[in-house]
Amino acid sequence: MPISRDFRGRRRREAEPDRLPPGQYLTDDFPVLSAGPTPHTPLDAWTFRIVAGDEERSWTWDEFRALAAETVTSDIHCVTRWSKFDTTWEGVSVDTLLAEVEHDAAYVLAFCDGGYTTNLPLEDVTGGKAWVAFGYDGEPLDPEHGGPARLLVPHLYFWKSAKWVRGLELRDEDEPGFWETYGYHMYGDPWQEQRYSGD
Amino acid sequence: MEALDGNAIAGLLHDVFGAELTVAATVCGHCGAHAVVAECEVYLGGPGAVARCRSCRGLLAVFVEVRGVTCVDLRGLASLVV
Amino acid sequence: MTAVAEETPRARTLSLEVPDWPDHRAGQHVDVRLTAEDGYRAERAYSIASAPGEPPAITVELLEDGEVSPYLVDVVREGDVFEVRGPIGGYFVWSPEAGGPLLLVAGGSGIVPLRAILRHRRLSGSDVPARLLYSSRTLEDVIYREELAGADGASEVVLTLTRDRPLGWTGRTGRVNVELLADVAWPAGDEPLAFACGPTSFVEVVAAGLVELGYDPARVKTERFGATGGR
Numbered sequence: 001m002p003i004s005r006d007f008r009g010r011r012r013r014e015a016e017p018d019r020l021p022p023g024q025y026l027t028d029d030f031p032v033l034s035a036g037p038t039p040h041t042p043l044d045a046w047t048f049r050i051v052a053g054d055e056e057r058s059w060t061w062d063e064f065r066a067l068a069a070e071t072v073t074s075d076i077h078c079v080t081r082w083s084k085f086d087t088t089w090e091g092v093s094v095d096t097l098l099a100e101v102e103h104d105a106a107y108v109l110a111f112c113d114g115g116y117t118t119n120l121p122l123e124d125v126t127g128g129k130a131w132v133a134f135g136y137d138g139e140p141l142d143p144e145h146g147g148p149a150r151l152l153v154p155h156l157y158f159w160k161s162a163k164w165v166r167g168l169e170l171r172d173e174d175e176p177g178f179w180e181t182y183g184y185h186m187y188g189d190p191w192q193e194q195r196y197s198g199d
Numbered sequence: 200m201e202a203l204d205g206n207a208i209a210g211l212l213h214d215v216f217g218a219e220l221t222v223a224a225t226v227c228g229h230c231g232a233h234a235v236v237a238e239c240e241v242y243l244g245g246p247g248a249v250a251r252c253r254s255c256r257g258l259l260a261v262f263v264e265v266r267g268v269t270c271v272d273l274r275g276l277a278s279l280v281v
Numbered sequence: 282m283t284a285v286a287e288e289t290p291r292a293r294t295l296s297l298e299v300p301d302w303p304d305h306r307a308g309q310h311v312d313v314r315l316t317a318e319d320g321y322r323a324e325r326a327y328s329i330a331s332a333p334g335e336p337p338a339i340t341v342e343l344l345e346d347g348e349v350s351p352y353l354v355d356v357v358r359e360g361d362v363f364e365v366r367g368p369i370g371g372y373f374v375w376s377p378e379a380g381g382p383l384l385l386v387a388g389g390s391g392i393v394p395l396r397a398i399l400r401h402r403r404l405s406g407s408d409v410p411a412r413l414l415y416s417s418r419t420l421e422d423v424i425y426r427e428e429l430a431g432a433d434g435a436s437e438v439v440l441t442l443t444r445d446r447p448l449g450w451t452g453r454t455g456r457v458n459v460e461l462l463a464d465v466a467w468p469a470g471d472e473p474l475a476f477a478c479g480p481t482s483f484v485e486v487v488a489a490g491l492v493e494l495g496y497d498p499a500r501v502k503t504e505r506f507g508a509t510g511g512r
Contacts, residue, residue: 201480201482201505201507202481202505203481203505203506203507204504204505205372206310206326206370206372206505207505209310209326209369209370209371210312210326210366210367210369213366213369214366219369219370219371220371221370221371221372221373222371222372226339235372236372236478237502237503237504238503243507252468257293261298273407275465
């Protein structure tokens with residue numbers, strides 16, 4: 001396979017080596033990648049639901065925005081090898097949402113407009129590690145980047161930060177979501193380079 | 200991102216099926232719409248390629264390459280005639 | 282890559298020497314794959330700009346936030362080697378037996394496969410009537426301008442400039458819409474064969490517009506390029 005002389009890909013920046021996970025490159029770009037058309041659910045029809053067996057808790061957009069929100073600054077890492085440092089978001093901690101539901105689940109399946117799903121251990125969306133984000137870089141989250149709200153779980157590869165999220169299903173078992181079904185890693189830790197199942 | 204069309208995955212399809220597929224006839228498993236592969240909506244989503252019905256946006260096919268092996272899911276198609 | 286020609290300040294035509302090239306059809310494309318020294322790979326599709334019988338060539342337009350086009354436009358030199366897969370495509374292709382009259386509608390770099398079609402039409406001596414409607418941001422960005430304007434071009438070429446026009450420009454301006462199509466396109470009764478290529482939103486407007494004008498949807502062929510960064 002021939003090497004293309006001097007080819008480097010996207011504009012990249014130098015990074016402090018221990019800040020960039022293995023196999024990643026640093027960029028200032030924010031590419032838009034998705035598996036389907038950008039949904040446009042009107043805010044007055046939007047709800048966020050947590051489903052735990054027969055129990056369900058639901059918030060309208062206004063109820064959701066009335067919850068305590070925080071500003072989060074974090075590095076993000078895409079499985080396509082691009083990382084972006086110091087991205088800033090505004091969102092509601094998943095802990096805040098889960099506090100309203102009684103459950104003993106070990107896993108969640110995030111579900112979204114358009115049918116996208118992704119699975120995560122409960123442990124990875126609690127303890128201040130995950131948010132439902134409605135703002136990016138000081139502005140309302142753009143529909144192309146998942147607005148009105150997306151899941152934000154920056155310590156895992158960014159396909160786990162599901163765009164257009166509409167809720168979390170609490171489960172006892174870890175079941176693969178959309179990309180995981182086709183061979184992407186069930187967990188997705190960028191520091192262990194868990195891109196594909198078996199990594 | 201704006202959707203592309205089946206022309207964008209013609210090379211991938213040729214690698215997977217060993218044939219030129221852009222004029223192959225598809226029937227959507229969700230809504231029954233007829234289209235040739237070139238007319239389907241295609242999203243190059245990062246981890247993989249997703250083909251959707253232009254009429255109903257239903258998922259027709261997903262292609263994901265992992266370690267040199269392409270996983271092909273055609274369950275959204277009621278039929279594909281080459 | 283055997284030769285580079287500058288088409289516009291942002292577009293280059295790269296002539297390629299491909300071992301065992303099987304000859305291509307007008308409208309087909311190749312997938313170009315670039316591999317960096319550390320193994321990083323990127324792949325994009327580029328339409329073949331040359332006619333069947335000519336050596337393969339691709340025309341690449343620089344996209345500001347592109348990943349591959351900046352390399353192909355600014356870095357590549359004669360003698361450089363990269364991987365190419367193709368020729369690919371069996372839908373967005375034309376040869377004289379397909380007939381016409383031909384309506385070719387190009388948005389930006391969507392002109393590339395349509396130029397291959399026009400070259401093929403000329404080189405094969407076909408008398409199928411052809412009209413080209415080509416939408417470009419500025420006159421400077423019009424690719425193959427002289428070739429299209431000359432006898433080599435279509436029966437008729439209509440340019441429309443959408444962002445900026447030169448002083449004294451008497452040609453069309455503004456984006457392609459159903460009104461402009463109604464003005465320029467062959468009447469539906471002629472049973473034309475249409476090819477529309479360019480960014481997705483451009484192609485959607487053109488295809489819908491032609492169908493609204495009575496064109497048979499099965500005779501409106503479309504090829505969508507990504508809005509940014511190619512396919």
